[in-house]
Amino acid sequence: MTARRARPRHPGRSLLLTSALGLALAVVVVPFYWLAVGATHSSAEIFDSPPPLLPGGHLGENLATLRETADFGRVVLNSLGIALVYTLLAGTVCTLAGYGFATYRFRGREALFGLLMLGLVVPAQITLVPLFKMMAELHWLNTYQAVVAPNLALPFGIFLMRQSMAALPQELLDSGRMDGCGELRLLWRVALPPMRPALAALALFLFLYQWNDFVWPLIVLRDDSAFTIPVALASLQGLDETDYGAILAGTSLAAVPMAVVFLALQRHFVSGLLAGAVKE
Amino acid sequence: MTQVAAPAAGPAPAAAAPRPAVPRRRRRGRAAPYLFVLPALLLFAAFKLYPIGWSFLLSLHRTVGGAETFVGADNYLRLAEDPLLWTALRNTLVILVVQVPLMLALATGLAVALDSTLLRGRPVFRLGFFLPMVTGLVAYGIVFSVLLNKDYGLVNWVFGRFGADPVPWLTDPMWARISLGLALTWHYTGYNAVILLARLQTVPRELYDAVAVDGGGALSAFRHVTLPGLRPALLLTTVLSTIGTLQLFDEPYVLTGGGPDNATLTIGVYLYQNAFTYFDFGYASAIAYALTVLVGLLGLIQFRLLGEKP
Numbered sequence: 001m002t003a004r005r006a007r008p009r010h011p012g013r014s015l016l017l018t019s020a021l022g023l024a025l026a027v028v029v030v031p032f033y034w035l036a037v038g039a040t041h042s043s044a045e046i047f048d049s050p051p052p053l054l055p056g057g058h059l060g061e062n063l064a065t066l067r068e069t070a071d072f073g074r075v076v077l078n079s080l081g082i083a084l085v086y087t088l089l090a091g092t093v094c095t096l097a098g099y100g101f102a103t104y105r106f107r108g109r110e111a112l113f114g115l116l117m118l119g120l121v122v123p124a125q126i127t128l129v130p131l132f133k134m135m136a137e138l139h140w141l142n143t144y145q146a147v148v149a150p151n152l153a154l155p156f157g158i159f160l161m162r163q164s165m166a167a168l169p170q171e172l173l174d175s176g177r178m179d180g181c182g183e184l185r186l187l188w189r190v191a192l193p194p195m196r197p198a199l200a201a202l203a204l205f206l207f208l209y210q211w212n213d214f215v216w217p218l219i220v221l222r223d224d225s226a227f228t229i230p231v232a233l234a235s236l237q238g239l240d241e242t243d244y245g246a247i248l249a250g251t252s253l254a255a256v257p258m259a260v261v262f263l264a265l266q267r268h269f270v271s272g273l274l275a276g277a278v279k280e
Numbered sequence: 281m282t283q284v285a286a287p288a289a290g291p292a293p294a295a296a297a298p299r300p301a302v303p304r305r306r307r308r309g310r311a312a313p314y315l316f317v318l319p320a321l322l323l324f325a326a327f328k329l330y331p332i333g334w335s336f337l338l339s340l341h342r343t344v345g346g347a348e349t350f351v352g353a354d355n356y357l358r359l360a361e362d363p364l365l366w367t368a369l370r371n372t373l374v375i376l377v378v379q380v381p382l383m384l385a386l387a388t389g390l391a392v393a394l395d396s397t398l399l400r401g402r403p404v405f406r407l408g409f410f411l412p413m414v415t416g417l418v419a420y421g422i423v424f425s426v427l428l429n430k431d432y433g434l435v436n437w438v439f440g441r442f443g444a445d446p447v448p449w450l451t452d453p454m455w456a457r458i459s460l461g462l463a464l465t466w467h468y469t470g471y472n473a474v475i476l477l478a479r480l481q482t483v484p485r486e487l488y489d490a491v492a493v494d495g496g497g498a499l500s501a502f503r504h505v506t507l508p509g510l511r512p513a514l515l516l517t518t519v520l521s522t523i524g525t526l527q528l529f530d531e532p533y534v535l536t537g538g539g540p541d542n543a544t545l546t547i548g549v550y551l552y553q554n555a556f557t558y559f560d561f562g563y564a565s566a567i568a569y570a571l572t573v574l575v576g577l578l579g580l581i582q583f584r585l586l587g588e589k590p
Binding site: 183259 | 309310312313314315316317319320321323324327328329330331332334335338356390393394396398399400405407409410411413414415417418419420423424425426427429431432433434463466470479486523526527529530534548551552555557561563565568569571572575576579
């Protein structure tokens with residue numbers, strides 16, 4: 001593949017296409033650059049004319065403001081803890097289900113899987129009100145489990161795992177069984193090791209999903225000491241005198257690490273997503 | 281995928297240690313698949329199916345000061361006469377009819393470009409265009425609202441360099457709609473392009489060669505090879521985008537709050553306002569059910585139009 005594509009046949013057209021797409025990419029990436037720059041300026045400088053285009057010297061100040069007005073250290077820890085616990089639990093639930101659906105034939109398999117996939121089609125909003133009431137009755141409002149529990153059986157995650165695990169050769173599992181391996185051990189010892197790229201994709205997806213989730217945490221978290229980053233940022237923006245330097249610093253704090261993690265794991269992420277998205 | 285059933289059918293290892301393995305293992309083997317899918321099903325039933333049913337009951341009640349009274353179909357009748365709901369529906373459908381096709385056309389072009397042998401440094405491009413998808417909605421809502429600020433925003437400053445008047449991106453109803461469309465396009469085009477690209481790579485190269493042999497140009501290759509090859513992926517991206525648009529909440533909520541003058545009020549935002557600003561859970565649930573019917577109907581229509589079985 002690479003050999004065939006190594007030498008473009010039309011250098012002129014190649015240059016044209018590459019620069020056109022480069023321009024488009026620049027437009028796409030500008031908000032990221034500007035976000036990082038904005039985080040290092042004071043609110044007044046951000047709204048200067050001309051707007052700042054190079055990093056300034058107010059990052060430390062902005063972070064200090066964040067810590068004072070929004071208890072941002074706590075907020076970051078909340079976000080991290082919630083996202084990690086969610087990734088672990090939802091990852092387990094989705095992996096177990098995906099393995100079950102992909103490698104066994106059992107009565108009701110198609111119907112049960114179809115039922116779970118219904119979750120992709122029914123608008124999330126339909127469950128918001130009853131879920132909120134449920135959380136209130138369980139006295140879970142303002143707790144981390146209220147944020148994490150409702151989305152543990154994430155249909156997309158189950159779908160992703162089933163797609164990937166369908167590629168497991170049945171003979172491999174059978175030979176494990178013949179060696180007297182229990183079903184759970186079989187999953188752990190035989191099925192999961194070759195699934196590492198898919199698991200990385202799932203983990204990244206789940207982490208991103210929870211890290212960025214906004215509406216549900218906004219609804220169940222009322223006390224700002226329990227806030228996650230998106231909720232805290234949105235609440236800062238609602239203040240009378242919005243300190244945009246601080247908000248942009250917080251936004252960078254949320255976005256830049258994710259971008260870096262994504263860049264590091266993107267090979268798995270994109271291919272894993274695609275495995276789930278394109279095959280039928 | 282040919283799966284061989286009855287895993288115990290093979291010759292059991294009649295090893296030295298005699299094990300009454302076959303019947304026990306078979307029983308365990310029968311329960312195993314259910315045990316694997318059980319956690320997901322239980323959680324799904326508790327936090328999805330149960331609320332969906334509850335939501336329907338709620339939609340038949342009116343909440344006044346925390347107390348609920350049964351009102352039958354009143355909330356559904358109210359839907360028809362609620363001008364704000366119609367505004368929200370119209371706004372949502374405008375996005376669906378204008379922004380989604382533009383974005384998918386853009387994504388198709390992008391996918392073709394990313395697949396082209398003429399493009400240098402393709403991995404960098406694939407990555408870069410996918411990056412916005414990683415950004416949380418609040419984060420990009422905030423960034424866009426500052427970038428698009430009428431008086432101090434970077435975008436208007438750049439426009440001003442070229443002698444243009446400042447554009448009221450977020451404060452004028454029409455421009456607010458355009459801003460919302462731009463933000464959505466920025467966020468999702470790369471994602472759709474990556475899905476299309478993956479499909480494109482399964483199209484056999486020989487088909488392109490055949491078109492070239494027949495004397496067809498790039499345009500005819502696109503029409504006769506690329507587009508038909510992309511059909512399943514286009515269906516998928518269309519349906520996903522439709523579902524996403526109908527439920528659209530985060531972007532308008534963070535970017536414009538549904539304003540100005542309800543120009544960017546979507547069904548999702550209106551539903552949220554009713555539930556969590558006015559605490560009218562009954563009416564909010566009725567809106568949610570109407571929305572579900574709409575999503576289902578549009579999904580079915582799209583499957584029909586594109587000629588696939590749902």
